[in-house]
Amino acid sequence: DIVMTQSPDSLVVSLGERATINCKSSQSVLYSSNNKNYLAWFQQKPGQPPKLLIYWASTRESGVPDRFSARGSGTDFTLTISSLQAEDVAVYYCQQYYTTPITFGQGTRLEIK
Amino acid sequence: QVHLVQSGAEVKKPGASVKVSCKASGYTFTTYFMHWVRQAPGQGLEWMGVINPSDGSTSYAQKFQVRVTMTRDTSTSTVYMELSSLRSEDTAVYYCARRSRDGYNYFESWGQGTLVTVSS
Numbered sequence: 001d002i003v004m005t006q007s008p009d010s011l012v013v014s015l016g017e018r019a020t021i022n023c024k025s026s027q028s029v030l031y032s033s034n035n036k037n038y039l040a041w042f043q044q045k046p047g048q049p050p051k052l053l054i055y056w057a058s059t060r061e062s063g064v065p066d067r068f069s070a071r072g073s074g075t076d077f078t079l080t081i082s083s084l085q086a087e088d089v090a091v092y093y094c095q096q097y098y099t100t101p102i103t104f105g106q107g108t109r110l111e112i113k
Numbered sequence: 114q115v116h117l118v119q120s121g122a123e124v125k126k127p128g129a130s131v132k133v134s135c136k137a138s139g140y141t142f143t144t145y146f147m148h149w150v151r152q153a154p155g156q157g158l159e160w161m162g163v164i165n166p167s168d169g170s171t172s173y174a175q176k177f178q179v180r181v182t183m184t185r186d187t188s189t190s191t192v193y194m195e196l197s198s199l200r201s202e203d204t205a206v207y208y209c210a211r212r213s214r215d216g217y218n219y220f221e222s223w224g225q226g227t228l229v230t231v232s233s
Contacts, residue, residue, distance in 0.1 A: 038217070040220075050223060052219065052221055095219065095220075100163075102160040102218055104159070
């Protein structure tokens, strides 16, 4: 199984500041035949299902604010929120869909300072 | 607009089974694989398996292989997830999640979740 490891486990950031979450996979999720990274990011608020933010490692889902961006390739990925808003308080998960079993990172809890 | 509506909360005793439903609307039901993901209280997301609504074929995570059964009813656009031999560790919110429009296994749409509580 591909193990997804996020860092940090929790993050406290001031409003308007940048937040950065890391995700590392135990093996590459880059598929050489199409040069795509099979990596997604989700946001989950209390009592709600996860919401897709990013897929193919860097493609923002429709309707997601452009303060959310992501990058990375192979085994190392990053989600960045450029200017933290109050509504961004949530737990963030990365997910690999390169192979089954599909696996998620353990989550990063983002709070406001 | 895609809607996935799940059945209501369940309380079960250890050793029992639970069957959770997920009714889809807003798209052609048989076109997109449906996955099940669970989340124990205060914990992360755990993939359980996937069903192809077109032909009913399934693929399960090894952890759940002997205890989970995923089925579908094309006449009502509903998928089901049945988990047997329940134990306290199965207490969790269970989500159905539809694969992406472009046919890959990231999840664009999720059900609202069904809380299953296993307690004697």
